[in-house]
Amino acid sequence: MGFLAWVGDPKVTRHLLREEGEVVVDEVRHHWVAFVRPSVEGLGALLLLVWSPFVDVNVAWFLLVVAFLLAAHAGWCALRELRDRFVITNMRVFRVHGVLSQHLATMPLSRILDISVKKPLHGRLLGFGHFCFESAAQEQGLRDIKYVGRPDERDLAIQRVVQRSGLRGPRVPN
Known part of the structure; x- marks a missing residue:
């Protein structure tokens, strides 16, 4: 492992609940535009x-x-952009960020009420967007996630995980 990879890795796996069967579905790094x-x-x-x-x-x-x-x-x-990670697991979504001190914000899948995907014009052209999570809480540390690459695919991944966990009710066949 190179020095940059070692310094830039926030080590998200240590925040997983392995005993409960939590696994990473997607680990989202910032789009290259954040490094411009x-x-x-x-x-x-x-x-x-x-x-x-x-x-x-x-x-x-x-x-x-x-x-x-x-x-x-x-x-x-x-380095700040490199260490900022948004993680989707089978139980929750969380964000780890910070260089000297590390901040962890987590939200169980059951608390996600709505996900807004904002794609400005230049984001649509370059393939990035911003997530805005709505929950029952007024203020949470996991509200805005900026510069997410392939935002539509990531949104569908979250919706799939929520659906598979049974939080939105059973699927009704047509």
């Missing part, structure tokens, strides 16, 4: 670093500091 901003910042830092030897010494140190700060911010944002 950190990539642009990193490119800007690289350009400042390349440009700094060609300017006055009194200005070059400032450009180097700005390039370092920009690169650090880009790395932090990329």
Whole structure:
């Protein structure tokens, strides 16, 4: 396992209820569009670093500091997006995110009342969308999941798991 894979893995399997028979149906990472901003910042830092030897010494140190700060911010944002995972299991859905501290928000399948899939125009063109979960609770930590790749397939996977668990009632044949 490489260093980036080791640092970027939030280790979702340790949050599973193995004794109860919980298994992962789908582990959703962010779509590549979520990494555009950190990539642009990193490119800007690289350009400042390349440009700094060609300017006055009194200005070059400032450009180097700005390039370092920009690169650090880009790395932090990329790592934050990389460690943000949305997991669908046969019992619940949960989200694990955070770099230094980790936050876990979970919702049992029985509490999901409605799932809204928002696909802006550029999301439809590039293949991503945003999930909005509605439940009986007013505020929960698992409301908005942004930059989900293949959102229609993921929505159908959640609906399938909910249906198979028997929470929506029996299927009535036509």
